[in-house]
Amino acid sequence: MAPGAFKCIECNEDANELHRDYSNGILKITICASCKKPVDKYIEYDPVIILIDATLCKIQAFRHILFNTDINIHWKLCVFCLLCESYLRWFLLQGSQPSGDPADIIRYTKEWDFYCMFALAALELAVFCTGVLLILWTVRRFNGVSIEFHSLLKALLLSSYGKVLLIPAVIWEHDFSPLCFSLIRLFVLTSNTQAIKVILNCSRRLSLLAVCGGLLLETFVSQAFKTLQVCSQDYLPVF
Numbered sequence: 510m511a512p513g514a515f516k517c518i519e520c521n522e523d524a525n526e527l528h529r530d531y532s533n534g535i536l537k538i539t540i541c542a543s544c545k546k547p548v549d550k551y552i553e554y555d556p557v558i559i560l561i562d563a564t565l566c567k568i569q570a571f572r573h574i575l576f577n578t579d580i581n582i583h584w585k586l587c588v589f590c591l592l593c594e595s596y597l598r599w600f601l602l603q604g605s606q607p608s609g610d611p612a613d614i615i616r617y618t619k620e621w622d623f624y625c626m627f628a629l630a631a632l633e634l635a636v637f638c639t640g641v642l643l644i645l646w647t648v649r650r651f652n653g654v655s656i657e658f659h660s661l662l663k664a665l666l667l668s669s670y671g672k673v674l675l676i677p678a679v680i681w682e683h684d685f686s687p688l689c690f691s692l693i694r695l696f697v698l699t700s701n702t703q704a705i706k707v708i709l710n711c712s713r714r715l716s717l718l719a720v721c722g723g724l725l726l727e728t729f730v731s732q733a734f735k736t737l738q739v740c741s742q743d744y745l746p747v748f
């Protein structure tokens with residue numbers, strides 16, 4: 510492993526290793542030279558504990574996931590979340606359309622609606638990520654610091670994992686769906702803010718500014734599509 514390939518989850522200092530492997534199967538967790546704490550205590554934790562800490566937006570858990578693991582499922586997770594989101598939009602769209610129209614039972618029409626919802630969800634996600642990256646790039650460039658787009662995009666996509674909570678919302682179909690969707694959205698945005706803060710080691714104000722900017726841009730595009738009624742007259746945005 511290259512020198513400085515890892516990060517201390519407590520103080521964000523570079524580290525060469527997370528643990529040292531002695532003979533006879535004896536492992537010893539590396540102690541950070543800067544803060545004198547274990548570089549990454551999560552390497553001996555159960556994944557469920559790590560997930561709970563990540564859900565609580567603990568900065569140490571985010572550093573562990575983003576810097577000290579080889580998790581590379583961000584694109585798969587992204588597609589899965591888009592499918593969940595598209596299904597929800599499509600589900601609400603079907604519920605909002607008047608029944609009894611013979612055209613409603615044409616299967617390919619409904620299938621086409623789903624593809625439209627997927628395209629819209631993908632476009633809005635792309636606009637959100639572009640807005641966030643653009644704001645961060647502008648601010649960092651103004652300060653003479655470059656950013657690594659790939660790692661930032663990976664952090665944004667991974668931290669959007671909260672969208673999988675849409676699945677139980679769909680399954681149970683309870684009456685509090687709009688409130689539920691808003692809470693999930695708030696959770697995802699909070700995770701996005703924390704991920705940006707961790708990956709850039711920047712202030713919370715900057716990460717919040719970037720997320721709010723991306724959200725505004727996404728809302729603008731969403732409203733523009735709603736006005737134009739590209740796919741349906743009763744298009745109901747969920748995210």
Ligand SMILES: [Zn+2]
Nearest residue numbers: 517520541544
């Ligand atoms: Zn440290």
